[in-house]
Amino acid sequence: MLIQYIPTLYVLVLLPVLIGAMGYFLPRRIYQGVLLVFGLVMIAISAVVFYEVRVLGEVIEHVAGWGESVSISLRADELSAPLVLMTNVLFFAFFVFNSRAPYMDNTFQYLFMTLQCSLIALFLSGDLFNVYVVMEVGMLAVCILIMYKKEKQSVYDGMMYLMINFLAMAFMLLGLGYLYRITGVLDFVGMHNKIAQINDPRALVLPYALIMTAIALKAALFPMFSWLPRAHGAPSAPSIISATLSGVQVKAGVYLLIRMQWVFSPVIDASVFFAVLGFVTAVVGFLLAVSQKDIKLILAYHTVSQVGLIVLGLNGGSPYAFWGGMYHIINHALFKGLLFLTAGVIIDHYGTRNYAQIRGVFRRMPWIGIAGFAGVLGITGTPLFNGSISKYLIQNGLQGNLAEIGMFIVNLGTVLSFVKYSTMFFGKAPDHVKPVKDPYVNGVSMVIGFGCLAGGIFGAQAVQLFFGQGYNLDGALGAEKLTMFAITLALGIALYFGVVTRIGGFLQRVRDNKVNFNQVSLLIAIFFAFLTAYLYLTV
Amino acid sequence: MEWIDSSHLSLGLFFVGLYGVISQRNVIKTIISINIMDAAAILFLITANLQPGSVPPIAGGDPSRMADPVPQALMITAIVIGVSVTAMCLALFIRMAHRYGSSDWEKIVHRVED
Numbered sequence: 190m191l192i193q194y195i196p197t198l199y200v201l202v203l204l205p206v207l208i209g210a211m212g213y214f215l216p217r218r219i220y221q222g223v224l225l226v227f228g229l230v231m232i233a234i235s236a237v238v239f240y241e242v243r244v245l246g247e248v249i250e251h252v253a254g255w256g257e258s259v260s261i262s263l264r265a266d267e268l269s270a271p272l273v274l275m276t277n278v279l280f281f282a283f284f285v286f287n288s289r290a291p292y293m294d295n296t297f298q299y300l301f302m303t304l305q306c307s308l309i310a311l312f313l314s315g316d317l318f319n320v321y322v323v324m325e326v327g328m329l330a331v332c333i334l335i336m337y338k339k340e341k342q343s344v345y346d347g348m349m350y351l352m353i354n355f356l357a358m359a360f361m362l363l364g365l366g367y368l369y370r371i372t373g374v375l376d377f378v379g380m381h382n383k384i385a386q387i388n389d390p391r392a393l394v395l396p397y398a399l400i401m402t403a404i405a406l407k408a409a410l411f412p413m414f415s416w417l418p419r420a421h422g423a424p425s426a427p428s429i430i431s432a433t434l435s436g437v438q439v440k441a442g443v444y445l446l447i448r449m450q451w452v453f454s455p456v457i458d459a460s461v462f463f464a465v466l467g468f469v470t471a472v473v474g475f476l477l478a479v480s481q482k483d484i485k486l487i488l489a490y491h492t493v494s495q496v497g498l499i500v501l502g503l504n505g506g507s508p509y510a511f512w513g514g515m516y517h518i519i520n521h522a523l524f525k526g527l528l529f530l531t532a533g534v535i536i537d538h539y540g541t542r543n544y545a546q547i548r549g550v551f552r553r554m555p556w557i558g559i560a561g562f563a564g565v566l567g568i569t570g571t572p573l574f575n576g577s578i579s580k581y582l583i584q585n586g587l588q589g590n591l592a593e594i595g596m597f598i599v600n601l602g603t604v605l606s607f608v609k610y611s612t613m614f615f616g617k618a619p620d621h622v623k624p625v626k627d628p629y630v631n632g633v634s635m636v637i638g639f640g641c642l643a644g645g646i647f648g649a650q651a652v653q654l655f656f657g658q659g660y661n662l663d664g665a666l667g668a669e670k671l672t673m674f675a676i677t678l679a680l681g682i683a684l685y686f687g688v689v690t691r692i693g694g695f696l697q698r699v700r701d702n703k704v705n706f707n708q709v710s711l712l713i714a715i716f717f718a719f720l721t722a723y724l725y726l727t728v
Numbered sequence: 729m730e731w732i733d734s735s736h737l738s739l740g741l742f743f744v745g746l747y748g749v750i751s752q753r754n755v756i757k758t759i760i761s762i763n764i765m766d767a768a769a770i771l772f773l774i775t776a777n778l779q780p781g782s783v784p785p786i787a788g789g790d791p792s793r794m795a796d797p798v799p800q801a802l803m804i805t806a807i808v809i810g811v812s813v814t815a816m817c818l819a820l821f822i823r824m825a826h827r828y829g830s831s832d833w834e835k836i837v838h839r840v841e842d
Contacts, residue, residue, distance in 0.1 A: 318802050318805075322805060322809065325809045325813065328813075329812070329813065329816060332816065332820075344820060344823045344824045344827055345824060345827075345828070345836065345840045347820055348820045348824050351813070351816060351817055351820065352758065352759070352762070352817060355762050355813050355817065356762050356765070359742075359745070359766050359769055360765075362766065362769035362770070362806060363738075363739075363742055363765075363768065363769035365773070366769055366772040366773035366776055366799075369773065369776055369798075369799065370772075370776035373777070375798075375802075703838075703840075704837075705753075705833040705836075706833045707749070707750055707751070707752070707753060707758075707833055707834075710746070710749040710750045710758075711750045714746055714750060
């Protein structure tokens with residue numbers, strides 16, 4: 190096949206940044222055209238890689254013909270191949286969506302390509318130091334991109350993002366050094382094999398805690414999520430950047446969490462810790478989301494909540510919950526990307542970010558309204574939409590546990606908060622708001638909206654396609670799903686109108702509560718200390 | 729005093745840096761503190777598994793006495809990354825100081841308008 194003749198994985202990693210750099214001095218229109226065609230090529234290549242991984246097993250490429258675990262290697266397996274495909278498809282869709290945006294100049298497009306390159310490299314890299322390097326590259330690109338529309342507080346948001354992530358990467362580097370000193374390799378598989386032979390598990394506590402602190406911060410787990418809403422909901426961040434960050438970039442942290450847990454799995458198993466942490470993150474995320482007024486911040490806090498849900502599923506201890514969590518990664522990328530895209534359009538046309546001042550989206554911009562509402566149905570887990578399938582899988586995996594009740598609470602919170610979000614779709618729009626005419630914006634939103642629907646109707650087939658796991662999902666409209674959702678929806682609406690609308694003063698105080706950089710660092714240090722203590726007590 | 733070796737030293741340095749990040753409200757001092765943490769991690773990696781009496785891994789030497797070349801090569805990359813991220817932080821700090829008229833995290837957070 191193709192892969193035997195061309196080093197496909199290298200092409201996949203290097204092409205975005207090479208094409209981006211070579212075309213940089215072309216006129217803007219031509220550059221954009223080149224990148225569009227090239228986006229399709231990237232999707233095709235990653236589809237080929239995905240196919241080969243599914244049919245032939247994992248694809249490994251070593252640099253310069255050195256042997257296993259000595260050379261720098263790229264590795265596509267059942268975990269990373271679907272994520273790479275998802276990244277390429279979404280980056281292409283976001284690029285098309287944005288093709289008429291005024292700020293879409295050459296620098297922006299080049300940085301966007303750099304971000305794509307760093308994410309693909311992160312998913313494909315088989316070596317911890319390369320992961321460290323591409324995370325730093327991605328961090329710099331993201332930092333500039335979220336400040337790209339120079340508005341009010343752009344510098345502060347960028348600075349907070351950069352400093353907090355720089356701090357986390359210092360933890361990662363020291364942890365990596367520890368691991369290298371103990372195992373003598375940096376390759377994931379090599380480390381896994383060496384760790385299996387270690388007699389003293391306590392020697393691994395410190396590297397594990399250091400690396401996991403950095404990764405948990407990247408994945409925005411409790412209590413280290415405060416940077417995420419700042420970055421993802423920044424007023425200066427273009428909506429496709431918010432969509433990329435929430436849809437794809439946060440998943441890099443979750444992916445590394447799975448990878449590093451696997452590397453340490455022969456000796457350290459902290460899945461209970463991360464399951465509890467995921468649950469706490471999910472609950473705190475939606476509690477903070479309910480108190481927000483800014484629609485981008487509502488969505489950003491829901492990213493925190495949904496990532497918590499994914500981590501809970503991945504650490505739930507059963508294959509059902511694990512693959513449910515994996516499928517939720519893809520689903521969340523679709524509906525949260527879509528929600529951020531439509532929210533960006535709505536903010537631009539209404540001239541406000543406050544949900545209470547936005548009304549009548551359905552009437553004034555029907556395509557955006559329908560697509561955005563499909564995203565809402567997806568994230569709340571409405572039957573027929575993709576969120577319901579992955580949440581059903583996670584819930585089934587956690588059957589009979591306390592975690593199942595936790596799952597219900599999280600879902601209730603999501604519904605509650607999106608009842609609030611949905612109020613802006615109805616009613617009568619103010620007169621100054623113009624309808625959306627850009628065909629790319631409407632078209633891409635509708636396509637992703639249909640993606641959410643298709644992911645629900647063909648849920649079992651999608652899980653089979655992406656992960657090769659055949660589960661009986663009881664159809665898209667199972668009786669259990671319908672009753673559960675009806676109960677959740679009724680409770681959510683009742684709680685919203687009964688409680689949330691009456692405690693405005695309390696919510697204002699929650700909004701006013703800001704943390705500065707020193708407090709964030711303190712939370713990171715506390716998390717690290719807590720994780721170390723937990724490991725010393727359990728290992 | 730045998731426990732004072734490079735790994736404990738760099739670990740100590742790392743936590744000194746972490747203390748600085750938590751306790752210093754001045755933006756420049758926090759940037760310096762993160763750099764201390766970064767330098768501690770680099771020191772740790774360079775001295776990891778270092779045998780006494782080993783020679784630098786440069787062509788022409790005795791291969792059996794050479795130090796492990798992998799961490800040294802990696803740390804050049806890490807140093808370059810650290811320098812560029814620090815440069816970016818400092819550049820942003822200048823913009824931020826002009827905008828909010830302060831270099832104190834606590835004052836800046838209250839001057840950021842929502």
